[in-house]
Amino acid sequence: MLEIKDLKVSYGSNTVLRGINLTAEEPAVYGVAGLNGSGKTTLFGAISGYIKREEGSIMIDGRKILRGDTGYLMTENYFYSNITGNEYLNIFRQTNDNFSKEKMNELFKIPLDDIIETYSNGMRKKLALLALLKQERRVYLLDEPFNGLDMESCKAVEIVINALKEKGKTVLVSSHILETLTGTCSKIHLLKDGIIHDTFGTGEYDSLKSELFEDFVKTADETIRQSV
């Protein structure tokens, strides 16, 4: 069980997370929705230890979460200069026995012998995903995993998420495109004003949509129609 209590994160005087409380009781796929700047990436960064938290606790099965518990796919991944995709993957120890780089790359078609600087954004994301899957983790944090991917790769990521769920993993997925979440998640948490504003189950996604967009659409419709 993943349990986040009163998590607060600030960048200088700008408080981004004001007290996140989130519990993932059973292994499943949980969505984190929110507008740009709502703090989705900060939340994932804080859970994985990439971003320092100011206050609050993150526990996994009753103990403090450790670095090795989480696998984090960032929105934009940074790789070391002048190393090839193959070399990058070989930096990581294989702790997931089922993982086969060759088989996965038949699907992803990454030129693994080339240096990563020559890759497109989509290829970089797929490479980072392969590195993530090479290792067995308790919790997977996928921040905007569909961004920059072609249609086939989007489908592949969707299958990856479902396979992780079937394997009994807890997966947190963030996206600003709601449809990508509703297809895969059993619950979606709405992040707003630095807190979990509301949580929606599978039957409640229409309410989530109206919660997110209703006010905006009213104003935007008028403004955009006048400007276009």
Added chain:
Amino acid sequence: MELIKIRLIQIRREAKLLGAIYSAAILTLFVFAVYRVYLMYLNFNTAAAAALLTALSVLFVQLTRGDKVFVLSQMENPNLKIFAEYSFFLTPFILPALFTPHFYFVPLVLAAVYAVTRVRYRFRRRTRLSALGKIITPRNFEWLGGVRSYRISFLSLYAAAAVSSGIIVLPQIFLILVTLVIASFYRECEPLNILYETAESPRKFLFGKIQRHVILLWAFFAPVLAINSFVNPSFLIINAVFLFVQSTILVLGILFKYKIYEPCCKLPGNEIYLAVIQTLTVLPFVMGGIPFLLPLPFFLCIKYYFSASDNLKEYLNA
């Protein structure tokens, strides 16, 4: 003017990052270079060489600049803007020519620069030394990326050391320069997932990395020094101490990186700092002087180890 403004902002930022002393040193070198170019323009042959060199340098920049596609596709009058940018930064190098008998090179250089701005071809990045991953394991990614990035200086200096390995002092001087090139491998900070992968605690992490990288250094340096000691048996002890000191300089480079490590950041160069240490300690020793500063790198390693360890505690499960 937009491109010039952007470059000036970048220069200001770099200068801030380098600090006052390095910036002053670079400024001094710049002034010296301008004066040298002026002297070149006084003689016809050297003036022609200076003009050619200037045009070729601009061509190289034009071929390799990363923002070319953006500038050409998104800006109005891109060629004119690129020309203004190049001319602005070349002014200190071409303007002094106006005060020499060979002033006519100025319009010639400017015409060449304008022609260069029309070049749209761009070098595609290729994987150099692709088999390197078989010799150096990916866990030593600094060396993998570093040897590829600095392949010309690293390989040529190492080849010079190897070729001169039978001669007294010369291979050691080349190896000192190779160590400084290796120190540049540590200018890039790896992302956290790679950092986590290597070890759990700062102590294990630092000792593991130092051990692996010192072995790599020895693998490169030991053959050269072995031949040198075989040909000049009186240098055996000197070479052994030399290898030890070069190892501590490398360790210093590693500790310097982790002392100020920040995930995914490029660090300011530590080569000048290490070059000063090399000059103070190793050179007098190899050249037969009194090596009273020889233990300096070792003591600095101890000092830096604690600050590197403290900094890493922020990122690892300490």
